[in-house]
Amino acid sequence: MAQNDTRPGAPTMKPWIAGIHAYVPGKSTGADGRKLIKLSANENPLGCSAQALAALACDHAPAAYSDPDAAALRTALGREHRIDPARIVCGTGSDELLNLAAQGFAGPGDEVLFSRYSFAVYDIAARRCGATPVEAPDTDFGADVDALLAAVTERTRVVFIANPNNPTGTYLPRTEIARLHAGLPGDVLLVLDHAYAEYLEPEEVDEGFELAARAENVLVTRTFSKIFGLAGERIGWATGAPGLIDVLNRIRGPFNVTASGQRAAQAALGDHAFLTRSREANRIERARFVQAIEALGNHGLRAVPSKANFVLVLFEGAVQAETALQAIGEAGYAVRHLPGQGLPQALRITIGTPQQMDDIAAVLRRLCGEAP
Numbered sequence: 272m273a274q275n276d277t278r279p280g281a282p283t284m285k286p287w288i289a290g291i292h293a294y295v296p297g298k299s300t301g302a303d304g305r306k307l308i309k310l311s312a313n314e315n316p317l318g319c320s321a322q323a324l325a326a327l328a329c330d331h332a333p334a335a336y337s338d339p340d341a342a343a344l345r346t347a348l349g350r351e352h353r354i355d356p357a358r359i360v361c362g363t364g365s366d367e368l369l370n371l372a373a374q375g376f377a378g379p380g381d382e383v384l385f386s387r388y389s390f391a392v393y394d395i396a397a398r399r400c401g402a403t404p405v406e407a408p409d410t411d412f413g414a415d416v417d418a419l420l421a422a423v424t425e426r427t428r429v430v431f432i433a434n435p436n437n438p439t440g441t442y443l444p445r446t447e448i449a450r451l452h453a454g455l456p457g458d459v460l461l462v463l464d465h466a467y468a469e470y471l472e473p474e475e476v477d478e479g480f481e482l483a484a485r486a487e488n489v490l491v492t493r494t495f496s497k498i499f500g501l502a503g504e505r506i507g508w509a510t511g512a513p514g515l516i517d518v519l520n521r522i523r524g525p526f527n528v529t530a531s532g533q534r535a536a537q538a539a540l541g542d543h544a545f546l547t548r549s550r551e552a553n554r555i556e557r558a559r560f561v562q563a564i565e566a567l568g569n570h571g572l573r574a575v576p577s578k579a580n581f582v583l584v585l586f587e588g589a590v591q592a593e594t595a596l597q598a599i600g601e602a603g604y605a606v607r608h609l610p611g612q613g614l615p616q617a618l619r620i621t622i623g624t625p626q627q628m629d630d631i632a633a634v635l636r637r638l639c640g641e642a643p
Contacts, residue, residue, distance in 0.1 A: 287379070287401040294391055298605045307605040310621040310631070312502070313437070313467075313581050317549050319500030319535075320542035326534040327504075337530035344533045347540050348508055352480060358510050360519045363527045365466055365494040365507030368519060369431070370396045372490055372509075375518040376460045377402040377428040384422055385431040386414035388439050390464065391612060393431040402428065412575045412583065413441030420454040430455060433464040434477055438609055438619045440577025448477040452489065460515070463491045467579040469498040469546060470553055475578065480510065487512045495532075497580065498549050499539045504532035553580045557622045563632035570639040581621045583614070590638045592616050602634050 301307055341361040349356035362368040373396035377383050383397035387409040397404035407422040409415055414432055423430075432451070435442045443451075452461055463479040482489040490511040496502035506528055509519065528536075539545070557577060564574040564584055571588015586592040595618060596608045604627070607619040620631060 285401070287398050291395055291398045292611065294395060295611065298607075300605070301600045305603075307600060308603055308623070308627060309605050310623050310627065311605040311607040311619075313497060313579070313621045314502055315498055315500040315549055315580070316621075316623045316627070317500065317545070317552065320539045320545040322542045322545075323499070323501060323535040323539040326538035327531055329531075329534060335530070336526050337528060337533060339526050341528050341533050344506075344528070344536050345508075347537045351540055352510075354480065354484070354510050358483075358513060358516055360509050360516050360523065361528045361533075362507045362509065362519075362523060364496055364502075364505040365464065365492040365509070366392055367523065367527065368490075368492050368507050368509045369393070369462065369464065370399060371519045371522055372460060372462050372492075373397055373402060373429055374400045375515075375522055380426065381428040382424060382426045383429045383431065384419065384427050386419060386436070388412050388436070388612060388614065389414075389431065390433050390437045390466075396431075397429075411441075412439040414443055416443070416447050416451045416454070419451060423455065423459065427456075427459050429460045429462060431462045431464060433466065434479070435467045435470065435578040437466065437579065438581070438607065438612065438614070439575050439583045440579045440581060441575065442471070442475070442578040443477065444475070445478040448479065448482070452482055452486065455488070457488055459488060461486075461489050463489065465491055465493045466497055468493065470550055470580050471578055483511045487514065490515050495536050495539060498546060498553075499536070500549075501532070501535055501539060504529065504535055506532045506536045553622050556625060556628050557582060559625075560620075560622065560628045560632060563628075564635070567635060567639050567641065570641075572635065572639070575617075581619050583617050583619050584635075585617050587616065590635075592618050595635060595638060598634050598638055599631060602630060604631060606631070 298311055345356040345359045348359055369392055373383055377400055379401035381402040382405045383402045384405045385393040387406045394404045405422055407418040479491040483491045490509055492509045495506040561574045564572050573585040575583040599606055
């Protein structure tokens with residue numbers, strides 16, 4: 272380059288982007304490259320609905336763009352949940368919608384609030400739009416409404432709550448969600464992330480949909496990635512006041528949900544038997560696995576009470592989480608270790624099949640010196 276060349280160097284990253292630690296997905300291979308049974312991403316061990324599979328197999332020309340408004344899917348969602356389809360927006364998984372919520376209502380100088388040990392995407396969503404992420408203290412690994420409200424400032428613009436929470440599995444009942452909403456200023460957006468809500472019993476469901484129907488500052492997000500078993504198709508949706516939906520529609524990606532994804536989601540939505548079977552299987556296996564962990568309590572193992580399709584196991588004795596992670600991997604399984612989220616002493620373990628959960632429990636018993 273000539274000495275007097277004044278061309279600029281490489282593009283400069285925005286300072287708030289530099290603060291982002293890229294999302295790390297659950298592992299599916301061991302250190303030696305061996306493929307592991309994946310209990311690290313909270314996928315449904317039953318797969319997905321046969322009706323959804325049939326919809327995916329339909330022969331439709333991929334050259335045609337998908338419906339940019341996902342009108343048929345929004346109509347089906349509205350019918351299923353008794354929501355006006357005009358108050359629904361679809362996204363590339365609920366992750367897109369969570370990011371859009373932060374982008375649409377927060378920016379440099381603003382704050383985005385969430386509880387400690389929350390979904391990693393909340394921190395990323397805040398930093399991505401230049402806002403400051405703020406963590407409120409937890410209570411035994413769950414969200415604390417009083418701590419959240421105490422952390423609200425004049426700069427708070429968005430509050431994220433996952434209910435049930437990922438990665439801890441904890442849950443706030445409807446009375447606490449109502450109390451949180453009542454304590455927030457009207458110009459603060461409350462985002463209720465319901466990725467795991469379908470695993471709740473009917474009487475446990477918080478009042479998110481009701482709040483979103485009557486309040487101007489509540490957005491509820493849901494996904495087809497978890498109980499519906501369609502994670503690979505990347506389909507999410509959100510509902511809220513018309514003004515909120517309008518903002519998300521302005522900034523979402525065009526044609527953001529594939530045609531195959533829209534078809535599969537509609538089919539999955541109507542297969543109530545598959546959802547019931549998945550929920551019941553999860554309830555039974557989760558209880559059985561928690562019982563196995565409780566039997567090892569004298570060795571310092573503890574299961575955080577979970578309402579989702581995973582259990583956060585704490586290692587507070589002689590057996591360390593890293594040791595358990597390695598032993599579980601040697602047994603052929605991948606589970607989630609989350610030191611980056613302040614949980615070096617814990618493993619998040621997806622609820623799989625009965626045999627898979629028996630295998631994991633056997634590994635933990637062996638590490639604790641218990642009989643198989």
